[in-house]
Amino acid sequence: VAADVAEKFVFPCLTSLHLNDLPELAYFYCEIFTLECPELQVLVVCACPRLQLFQRAPLESENEGNITSINRQPLFSNLQVISLLEILSVHSNHCSVLRSSLQPTEVLNFLKHVQMFFDDNEKPTLPFDILNKAPNLREMNIEWCKSLEIFHTPSLKLSEQLKTLTLSNVSELKFIWSKDSSSWLKTVCEKLYSLNVICCPDLTELFCSPSAVSSFYLKELYIENCHGLEYLFPSSVAKVLMHLEKITVKESQSIKNIIEMEQDVTTSLGVKFERLYSITLDSLSSLEYFYSGNDTLQLPSLTLVNIQQCPKMAVFSRGGIDAKSLRGIHNSVEKSDELxxxxxLNVSVKMAFLLQVYS
Known part of the structure; x- marks a missing residue:
């Protein structure tokens, strides 16, 4: 191929591109090229530190005549190639380059899910320019972040549209929502449908003073490997988590109760989760109760409880339980086992506990 002629690559049926753990990958092609992927919807690039993914804005020195080597031509020189992208999973530095390349009028209309990874030594920032150019963004992952600076930006336009947030391996994070916080995280959490928190070692509370907000829209909550948590909610949180449908808690060694009875709060009507239908409690070595209060726990929609490897949980709640829709408790990894x-429900949990002890 002549040096001044670009090689053209066309992948008309390519819908998904995954590049994972390729430390020596520096470029797609060693000469000048163009790339067309008219159907590309999923782009995942992880642990490819030498690869330049997007065309960055030129530096002043380059404008004066110093042109980047063709050997470092980015994979996507023309952002039109990713115009149909629905899922973007990349390191944060790729997002920063993409942000600098987007023109003011360019919009990522199809982008629904963004997953960002961070380095230990970098100063993390969210690419708000990209997020605000994605009017249909519904899901966001923040992973391997070791600084809270990423949460300190007060305003974020996507708060109304974002429905699923995953925080994985985020250090120094002590709570998710607080009435006194100015973080964008506070606003986003009030509108979320699904919250996943995984491997956040410094987390001690999910919601601080939840009664300060009238209602959360949260439907699904997933917690895993958060060893600083001793409980998920105080008892007063039920009235603001009225939409909660599913709770999953796994491998969090310090959790003693899922719902903690507050000493200075009276709940004469008991605690009620109107829509909660599924509870999974797995490998919680300190768990004693789902609810530590003596008043009635009302779970009218609960149909299935999955309890595995919770050696201290002899009963579900210290008080009475209203769970008329319950089909049973599953306490085995084998889905075919009988319920x-x-x-x-307390008796069912006691039976499961005794089976575990004497099996």
Missing amino acids: IFHND
């Missing part, structure tokens, strides 16, 4: 069922 343990009794009209009283």
Whole structure:
């Protein structure tokens, strides 16, 4: 191929491109090229530190005549190639380059899910320019972040549209929502449908003073490997988590209760989760109760409880339980095993506990 003629690569049927753990990958092609992927919807690039993914804005020195080597031509020189992208999973530095390349009028209309990875030594920032150019963004992941600076930006336009947030391996994060916080995280959490928190070692509370907001829209909560948590909610949180449908808690060694009874709060009507239908409690070595209060726990929609490897959990709640829709308790990794069922959920949990002790 002549030096001044670009090689053209066309992948008309390519919908998904994954480049994972390729430390020596520096370029797609060693000469000048163009790339067309008219159907590309999923782009995942992880642990490819030498690869330049997007065309960065030229530096002043380059404008004066110093042109980047063709050997470092980015994979996507023309952003039109990713105009149909729905899922973008990349290191944060790629997002920064993409942000600098986007023209004011360019919009990522199809982008629904962004996943960003961070380095230990970098000063993390969210690419708000990209996020605000994605009017249909519904899901965001922040992973391997060791600084809270990423949460300190007060305003974020995507708060209304974002429905799923995953925080994985985020250090120094002590709470998710607080009435006194000015973080964008506070605003986003009030509108989320699904929250996933994984491997956040410094997390001690999910919601601080939740009664300060009238309602959360949260439907699904997933917690895993958060060893600083001793409980998920105080008992007063039920009235603001009225939409909660599914709770999953796994491998968090310090959790003693899922719902903690507050000493200075009276709940004469008990605690009620109107829509909660599924509870999974797995490998929680300190868990004693789902609810530590003596008043009635009302779970009218609860159909299935999955309890595995919770050696201290002999009963579900210290008080009475209203769970008329319950089909039973599953306490085995084998889905084909029979459910343990009794009209009283506390008795069902006791039966599962005894089976675990004597099996």
